[in-house]
Amino acid sequence: MAKPTARFVCQSCGAVTAKWAGRCEACGEWNTITEEPVLASPTPSAKGPVRGVAFVGLDGAAAPPPRAAVGIEELDRVLGGGLVPASAILVGGDPGIGKSTLLLQAAARLARAGKRVRYVSGEESIDQIRLRARRLGVADTAIELAAAINVREITASLEQAKDTALVVIDSIQTMWLDAIDSAPGTVAQVRACGFELIRLAKAGQFALVLVGHVTKDGAIAGPRVLEHMVDAVLYFEGDRGHQFRILRAVKNRFGATDEIGVFEMTDAGLAEVPNPSALFLAERRGNIAGSAVFAGLEGTRPVLVEIQALLAPNAGGSPRRSVIGWDSGRLSMLLAVLETRAGVRLNQMDVYLNIAGGLRMTEPAADMAVAAAIVSAAFETPTNPGTVYFGEIGLSGEIRQVAQAEARLKEAAKLGFDAAALPRRVAHGNRKLAAPEGLRLEEIGHIADLVARFAPEKAKG
Template sequence: MAKPVRNYVCQSCGSAFPKWAGKCEACGAWNSIVEEPTSGGDVPKGLSGKRGKGVTFVRLDGDVPQTIRRPTGLAEFDRVTGGGLVRGSAVLIGGDPGIGKSTLMLQVATMLKGARVAYISGEEAIEQVQLRAKRLGVGENRKAGEVSTELAAATSLRDIMASLDRPDCPEIVVIDSIQTLYLDSLDSAPGTVAQVRTCSAELIRLAKSRGFTLLLVGHVTKEGQIAGPRVLEHMVDTVLYFEGERGHHFRILRSVKNRFGPANEIGVFEMSDRGLAEVPNPSALFLAERHGNISGVAVFAGIEGTRPVLVEVQALVSPSPLATPRRAVVGWDSARLAMTLAVLETRCGLGLAGSEVYLNIAGGLRISEPAADLSVALALVSSLSDRPAPSDLIAFGEIGLSGEVRMVAQAETRLKEAAKLGFKRALCPKRLSQAGGKPLKVTGIELVEIGHLQEMIDWLYNEVRSNALAATVSASRAQHAGDKIR
């Protein structure tokens, strides 16, 4: 009998160590390393004398079978997945506790028409799922004789595999959640790295062989990453993150990885008492509570996947009595904010070292593209000088360390979305109209091209001064006309 080998595995990142330690050197987590026994005979020492069966090679330019997709009925969910669920694929959905993952999966499961769906819950009883479905009003519009969603409450992987490994298996299988499943042959608790890795691998293998679509719900850590081994995201075909702030009623479904469609695509939902409602035009919703003539506010024209999204960037610069002023960021990269502040202070001569800076992306959306640099700089300069930016202006562009404003991709798409929502001007990088060798023209919007941040500051100062002068002249003419009437 082979001698058992002890292995120490971090439950946060899945890294293995030869001995126990209080801190994981890979991810920095404390008290996350757990001893997991493995059999020494399970580790292959070599190929020995046996020969493999060999693999079959095909031509690169051969015939490609058509991918079978099944639309779910939720347009925003189909957009993120690339047009629907692919037969035999595995989709992983992660998100914070209480963000609405189970609600989303229940709505998707009940909206699939003509498909047999199995919803397996490891966290709730069947009665709880039925009560949620009744409260959301889902599954009530089924016609007589139409296939309905089947519910089950189970945590044993062996029992679930026995129910699914048959010719008449369901076409869609939802597992809520993967951290609750366990395999009795492993000497570890549910949710550990070994259990999550093994249960996921067995379910994905069965989904590929039987041809059903597998939807796995996963918990996330405090850093926002899916709990368990990182290899889990490599095993599945699609990774979706369900994001949102608890104080906002907006929910963002973001595609991080997709083998059958575009990545970084987003779907926008609104949480209500009847579940998640789709938002077909998120730009209008993010700007619905916008107020004009307020300093420290700018509108950014961004791109999320293939969709243009306009969001409001809010900045507040205030004097600080502290030796180290505070920098608070919500919805943007704090390191990028520090870089923008350093460029404004060094290249433009603005005094920001002794001021507290607060930056917020309104609506709960998180922005990661560098094109937001210019709109953030505009909001910071507007707040520092107490000069409101024009309400009909959008801004986008990347800022370099020397203060130059660089060009960004898909400018025409951003401008068309802004013109559709009534914006008249766009603060954008210089030579944008000649990008790609052809002039860029968008009807109904004027391009204000700048090449350096100092040009933006000068333009904002002159624009505010001319608006104030025009308002003074208009008021004077109105008073003169009133005197004539008297």
């Protein structure tokens, strides 16, 4: 039986099917399956011995990888201290969020430090890049530019330069390899082009940054195998109508994951925000019902953000739950716990929840701050403006311990807060928290105790 010469691949998730279909069964997307040729794999030669692999023990030692600091502290923080030679980094984000701006600024910092930097664009012309460089004030740096999409030509040029420190490919979806009979941006092209460029980076000992487009769901377009091939995956988050930008590491072989860097979009490019807590709370107004400050943790950095809740009566129909910056499923769970365990009736109220500043929080420690904001709005009783909240809420209404409590408390004290509502410490195992001077700890063991602060007559025992 003859081998097939083509296959059908989903351009959203990379799933392979035997025939074309309008909807991908793996990811559920419509009109993403296209036909791609099957490359003939070389058969192994039966002549000559096969050399095996060498195995070593666990008792060896290796020096930490050398790093080249970019000079942008927020970017260096997310990378784990700087760029590692022979590493590959994938940067994703919505169109216009600032990916090219940030990478051009980073390339200019390295070029000013005497490093050789090459910037390859498949989307913009040389004149467009120069125009952005003049706007950012980096037109005088020695960055080597190229506008090309042919990977074979790009690799041939990079192989000739042995002293390159950084290569930026903007973007991987525009690259094209003539050995693959498909259009740029397809799964086969993204996989093959990524492999060739990463192989060259490992051999040439330079840091490679690949810019990736994202789908409407926010994931980097193309096969997930591209994320497995690189050493670090960074997502650039934020709303183009908002000045804040969050650079988040979701994978990093040389540093911590979930580390964030905060930037502010200005006329002169992206500016670092060394103290994001102060920026997120800059426009906060005290003595407003439905507002609570959450002492969160992003990677190794404590961040204080304001959580806002608004309740509106809904006499008929299904009540609406709208969430920005938090998990909608966790909000539904928290509302059920408030109603069942603490007697807060919300079944005829529309609930709107917002994380101020455009930051997206994912840790369960935000439960108590969200509950405080909702209960405050329900009983129209403002929270104490000098108190921060953190703690995870279980289905039985208990408030559980969270990690890195001391780091959260230190950040709160640094910004002038005088109290912290946190989970009650159990008698066994937990050491006493070292509370900063001037910060009062208010331990809460059950969600009913939290509700009693705002409406004592409504709380259950």
